Amino acid sequence: MEKEMINRLKIVLAEEQKSSKWLAEKLGKDRATVSKWVTNTMQPDARNLLRIAAALNIDAGRLLNQKHLKK
Structure with missing residues (x-):
């Protein structure tokens, strides 16, 4: 079963040329x-x-998958 994509974070990070490591450091969150x-x-x-x-x-x-919001 395919996982439902609720957020677009992976896509947006790629569009903005940023990594999840960068985001974790920026937010002070665990990777x-x-x-x-x-x-x-x-x-x-x-x-x-x-x-x-x-x-x-x-x-x-x-950051939000608009398809998910329309359900």
Whole structure:
């Protein structure tokens, strides 16, 4: 069964030419936690979603899979 993609963090990091290691360091988070967010194994809470958007200097909406929101 394919894992549902709720967030677009992996895609956005690639578009912004940033790594999950960079993001973990920027947020002061464990690399394993960020890795789980990137692979959609676990989802960042709203506060962390906003912190991620701020670190990447993007709108938080870019981090969300719009198809998932329409269900």
